[in-house]
Each structure stands twice: as C-alpha cells, then as structure tokens.
Amino acid sequence: MLNILVCVKQVPDVDLVTMDPETGNLVREGVPSMLNPLDGNALEAAVRVKERYGGAVTVITMGPPAAESALRECLAVGADRAVLVTGRPFGGADTLSTSYVLEAAARMEGRFDLIFCGKESLDGATGQMGPQLAERFGATQITGSLLIDEVDIERGCITARRELEGGTAAVEAQLPCLLTVEKANFPARLPSLKGKMAAKRAQVKVYTENDIDGLDPKRIGVPGSGTVVPEIYPPKLPEPGQMIDEGGVEAGVSKLLELLSAAGAI
Amino acid sequence: MEKAKICLAVIDDAGAAAPLTALAGRLAGRVFVAAIDAPEAAVNAEKAWLISTGGAGAAAAVGAVTRLLEELAPELVITGAGRDSRMLAAHCAAALRTSALTDADELTPEPGAIAARRLVYGGGAYKSVRAAYPAVICAGPSLAGAAAEAAPCAVLEEIRASLPEGMELTGRAEKSVVKVGLGAAKIVLGLGRGVKDAANVERAAAFAARIGAELGCTRPVAEDEGLLPRERYIGVSGAVIKPALYIAAGISGQIQHMAGVNSSGVIIAINKDKQAAIFENCDYGVVGDMMEVLDALDEKLS
Numbered sequence: 056m057l058n059i060l061v062c063v064k065q066v067p068d069v070d071l072v073t074m075d076p077e078t079g080n081l082v083r084e085g086v087p088s089m090l091n092p093l094d095g096n097a098l099e100a101a102v103r104v105k106e107r108y109g110g111a112v113t114v115i116t117m118g119p120p121a122a123e124s125a126l127r128e129c130l131a132v133g134a135d136r137a138v139l140v141t142g143r144p145f146g147g148a149d150t151l152s153t154s155y156v157l158e159a160a161a162r163m164e165g166r167f168d169l170i171f172c173g174k175e176s177l178d179g180a181t182g183q184m185g186p187q188l189a190e191r192f193g194a195t196q197i198t199g200s201l202l203i204d205e206v207d208i209e210r211g212c213i214t215a216r217r218e219l220e221g222g223t224a225a226v227e228a229q230l231p232c233l234l235t236v237e238k239a240n241f242p243a244r245l246p247s248l249k250g251k252m253a254a255k256r257a258q259v260k261v262y263t264e265n266d267i268d269g270l271d272p273k274r275i276g277v278p279g280s281g282t283v284v285p286e287i288y289p290p291k292l293p294e295p296g297q298m299i300d301e302g303g304v305e306a307g308v309s310k311l312l313e314l315l316s317a318a319g320a321i
Numbered sequence: 322m323e324k325a326k327i328c329l330a331v332i333d334d335a336g337a338a339a340p341l342t343a344l345a346g347r348l349a350g351r352v353f354v355a356a357i358d359a360p361e362a363a364v365n366a367e368k369a370w371l372i373s374t375g376g377a378g379a380a381a382a383v384g385a386v387t388r389l390l391e392e393l394a395p396e397l398v399i400t401g402a403g404r405d406s407r408m409l410a411a412h413c414a415a416a417l418r419t420s421a422l423t424d425a426d427e428l429t430p431e432p433g434a435i436a437a438r439r440l441v442y443g444g445g446a447y448k449s450v451r452a453a454y455p456a457v458i459c460a461g462p463s464l465a466g467a468a469a470e471a472a473p474c475a476v477l478e479e480i481r482a483s484l485p486e487g488m489e490l491t492g493r494a495e496k497s498v499v500k501v502g503l504g505a506a507k508i509v510l511g512l513g514r515g516v517k518d519a520a521n522v523e524r525a526a527a528f529a530a531r532i533g534a535e536l537g538c539t540r541p542v543a544e545d546e547g548l549l550p551r552e553r554y555i556g557v558s559g560a561v562i563k564p565a566l567y568i569a570a571g572i573s574g575q576i577q578h579m580a581g582v583n584s585s586g587v588i589i590a591i592n593k594d595k596q597a598a599i600f601e602n603c604d605y606g607v608v609g610d611m612m613e614v615l616d617a618l619d620e621k622l623s
C-alpha cells in the first residue's frame with residue numbers, strides 16, 4: 056500500500072488579476088481562485104500511481120480557510136484525504152517557511168512513500184517548492200517528471216523519465232521520493248458526478264498552528280521566511296503608438312520598409 | 322555600494338556564464354564558479370570547480386555544490402534562469418536555510434542583504450524583494466542573457482559528481498537542442514496565434530530570413546499549437562529580448578508577452594483587430610491581415 060502525498064496551492068486566476076492604476080495595488084477582489092493548474096497535473100500523476108499499485112492519496116495545502124475549495128477539487132478527482140493547514144501566523148510565508156510547515160503537518164499524517172508537487176505555481180512561479188520539500192522530507196527527488204515507468208514496492212523504488220536540458224533521462228530513485236511533474240503527459244481529469252458528490256461530503260482535516268507537534272513559531276510565516284516583500288507594483292509598458300490605419304496595408308508596408316532600412320536590414 | 326564578500330556562481334548553462342559571473346563580480350568582492358557540465362563557464366572568477374556528471378544532469382551536482390557552500394560560506398549564490406538552474410537554486414537555498422529569489426533582476430546590494438525585483442502573477446506585477454545574506458539569486462532571463470566579457474579562470478579543479486545516494490541513472494535519450502539567437506538579434510519577427518498554421522509559419526520564416534530577422538513567437542504558438550519550438554517563445558516565462566526592431570505579427574499584446582519585448586528599440590505591430598491591446602503598447606500599429614502585410618513586404622523586397 057503506497058502512501059502518497061500531493062502538495063497543492065490555491066491561486067488567483069492570474070489572467071484576471073488587474074492593477075489599480077491610481078494606487079498601484081493589485082485588485083484581487085472578485086478574482087476567482089482555483090487549484091494551481093500544474094498541481095492538478097501532479098495530482099493526476101499521483102492518482103494514476105494509486106490506481107495502478109493501490110494506496111491512498113492525501114492532498115495538503117497551507118493557505119486561508121477558503122483554500123478548502125481547492126482541496127475539494129482534488130477530492131473530486133481521486134484524492135482520498137485532504138489536509139488544510141491554516142492560521143494567521145502562517146501568512147506571508149515564502150518557500151522556506153512554507154516547506155517547513157508542510158513537512159511538519161504531513162508528519163502528523165504518517166510517513167509518505169511518494170510526494171508529488173506541481174512544477175510551479177501560477178502566481179509566484181518560483182519553482183522552488185519541490186526541491187525545498189525534498190530536502191525537508193529527506194527524500195530523493197525527480198524534478199520535471201515526464202513519465203512514471205514503474206513503482207517497485209518490494210524494492211522500495213520508483214523509475215521515472217525526467218526532462219534534462221538536452222534530452223531525457225530515466226532515473227531510479229529510492230522511496231521516499233519527491234516528484235515534480237511536467238504537464239504534458241498528465242492532463243488533469245474532469246470530476247465525475249459521483250466524485251463531485253463525494254468531495255462535497257468528505258471531511259477536510261484542519262490543522263492550525265496549535266495542532267502541529269513540535270512546530271517552532273519562529274520558523275513559520277513572516278519570521279520564518281528568508282525573504283521580505285516590501286512592495287508590489289505594476290510593470291512599465293511601452294507607450295501607445297502611432298496607428299497607421301489610414302491607407303491600410305499599403306501604408307503599413309511602406310512604414311515597415313522605412314523601419315527595416317533604419318535598422319539596417321535592407 | 323556595499324558588496325558581498327564572497328559569491329559562488331552556480332552555472333549549468335555555458336551561455337549564461339559570462340553575464341552571471343560578471344554580475345557576481347559587481348555584487349561581491351570575491352567570485353567563485355561551480356561549472357556544471359559546462360567547462361566554458363570557468364570565467365570571471367578566482368577559481369572554478371568543473372563538475373562533471375557523466376550525463377546524469379544537474380541533479381547529480383547537488384551534493385558537490387552543497388559541499389562547496391560549506392567550504393566557501395558565500396554570502397551570495399547566483400544561478401541561471403533555466404529549469405535545472407532553479408532546481409539547483411532551491412537546493413542551495415535549503416542548505417543555506419533561506420529561499421531563493423527567482424526570476425530576479427535589478428539586483429542592489431544593501432548592507433547585509435540584497436534587494437531585487439521579480440515578475441509575479443504571470444507578468445501582471447513586479448515584486449520588490451529583499452533577502453538577508455546568505456542569499457540565493459536565480460537570475461531572470463534578462464540578466465542571464467546580457468552581454469558580458471569573459472576572462473578565463475586561472476585556477477581550476479575537477480570534480481566528478483554522481484547522483485545522490487538512493488538514485489541511479491538507468492537510461493538517457495538525447496534530443497536535438499535548438500540553438501536560438503533571440504537574445505543577440507537586431508531584428509525579431511514575433512508570431513502570435515494570428516499566424517494560424519504551419520504553412521504561414523513557413524512563409525513568415527522565409528521572410529524573416531530575407532530580412533535577417535530571428536523568429537520568435539508567443540507562448541501559445543509554441544506550447545499550445547506547437548508551431549514553433551519552445552525555445553522561440555518570448556515573454557515573462559520565455560526569452561526576454563532587446564532587438565532594435567520588433568515586428569509583432571498576429572499578437573494580441575498580453576502583458577506576459579509584452580514584458581519580454583518592452584525594451585526593444587522600436588515595436589511595430591500588425592493585427593487585424595483595431596481594438597487589439599498591442600496597439601496600446603507599440604510604436605507603430607498596422608491594422609491588417611498579417612500574412613497580407615508580410616507578403617506585400619516580401620514582394621517589395623524581391
């Protein structure tokens with residue numbers, strides 16, 4: 056029986072996050088949140104392993120209470136258990152303190168043979184969580200997994216294909232192993248009606264800062280972070296340009312010719 | 322400007338070696354290099370360790386790099402922008418008990434810390450971030466792609482690295498790596514979804530060749546349509562370019578794309594939709610069918 060953990064995050068739909076041009080603040084109000092898409096691919100990989108070899112999939116997230124809905128999305132497509140780590144002191148965490156908290160909370164749930172992570176989150180996109188967690192769990196790791204070839208429960212190892220800069224490599228790693236997952240071969244499945252119903256009824260276990268054994272308050276949230284974010288501001292964009300819509304394609308072509316010759320191309 | 326004492330540049334991509342080690346020199350008094358499967362990266366430093374993984378890839382170098390961190394106790398670690406670079410940065414950060422600043426640029430040393438800027442929300446916003454030393458910086462594409470001098474290192478040491486305990490390489494398949502010169506190109510022709518199909522891409526490529534332009538594209542053209550290799554897409558999560566002239570054809574002008582081109586000298590956009598966002602962010606806008614415009618141009622030139 057494989058004990059499988061998937062670490063997920065709820066993110067705002069970044070396409071809909073806008074900037075208030077007056078204040079420079081991000082407008083996140085009314086922006087829908089969702090399961091980080093790449094975490095959906097990681098969950099799919101985990102559920103496929105469960106379906107092939109047997110076991111249980113636990114999803115875990117640290118976030119505000121509303122992040123529960125991301126966990127229910129996971130329960131609808133094959134996760135068996137869900138854990139929400141929530142509480143004000145956890146807020147403002149970077150990858151250092153988030154990985155510390157996730158590992159401490161996961162330990163409350165037992166030992167995991169396989170840990171899956173999305174490659175990166177849509178909003179932060181640091182790609183740091185997987186390797187940071189592998190260090191925390193003392194696990195081997197296969198980043199950028201393209202395919203999972205085999206899990207050999209008897210020998211306690213997994214074989215997977217990972218992407219390298221110049222090709223692919225097949226690696227065998229001892230369990231516990233952490234895998235970050237490439238999206239291409241693990242498209243997230245759609246929930247069935249039955250899955251949705253079950254997810255609605257399922258219980259989500261909640262841990263606050265008081266429920267996790269041995270949690271060091273200095274290592275969580277802002278105090279536990281290695282980085283500080285003093286401000287968020289909008290990027291500078293080029294100024295609106297001159298429209299060459301008079302004269303249509305002809306005029307556009309002559310402008311392009313002019314620019315190309317200025318750039319020394321012709 | 323208060324420099325860090327020691328910087329270790331961890332380089333797994335020869336192309337990024339010169340800019341990143343030169344940057345390290347601006348930020349720290351002493352620079353060392355861990356060159357992973359890239360002997361060419363032994364530049365601009367007091368000493369370089371040539372780490373060879375025998376084809377196992379950057380994951381195999383983690384142990385060797387961590388030992389260098391113990392030996393050197395650097396205040397600053399700099400890595401490149403690629404996927405393996407980010408993985409290495411995460412391990413360095415874990416070893417130094419910090420978080421890496423990824424996709425960073427505009428690095429400014431402060432007493433005991435380094436400040437940087439990073440793009441977040443898929444390019445929708447910048448975050449200014451600060452990390453106390455020891456800090457790990459994962460340079461964004463604009464830093465990793467900058468031009469810089471390269472002076473070879475006088476002191477070299479070779480390290481043979483293998484995958485960490487419990488891991489074994491059981492096979493390997495090479496793929497042809499596409500070398501794309503987007504960073505250095507004077508003229509770039511960027512293709513968006515408006516290009517529609519492979520036949521049009523081919524025509525556009527022939528035109529680009531005629532005017533000596535490098536071909537680029539938006540992310541969906543590479544990732545979703547598969548019309549051009551991933552190495553050619555431009556934007557926050559792709560290449561950041563600074564050509565003298567950028568021709569954006571059939572591109573809607575989403576911020577994630579524009580963040581990669583807004584340092585171009587002149588931007589001219591061709592789009593059939595007069596309302597397209599790109600017309601807000603370019604120097605010249607041509608309303609029309611992109612293939613029609615490119616064909617007419619091609620004809621004029623022949």
Ligand SMILES: Cc1cc2nc3c(=O)[nH]c(=O)nc-3n(C[C@H](O)[C@H](O)[C@H](O)COP(=O)(O)OP(=O)(O)OC[C@H]3O[C@@H](n4cnc5c(N)ncnc54)[C@H](O)[C@@H]3O)c2cc1C
Pocket residue numbers: 069070177442443444512513514515516538539540541542554555556557558559570571572573574575576577578581591592593594597609610611612
């Ligand atoms: C986290 C994140 C990161 C991202 N990173 C990047 C990135 O690095 N780079 C990137 O490019 N995108 C990135 N994106 C995607 C980005 O948001 C846009 O979806 C993408 O840039 C749009 O590509 P497009 O302009 O080719 O396509 P579309 O938005 O579909 O636009 C196509 C345009 O072509 C025009 N058109 C159609 N036919 C013709 C014709 N015959 N002649 C002329 N014009 C025509 C249309 O009017 C339209 O404006 C990212 C998104 C997210 C969420």
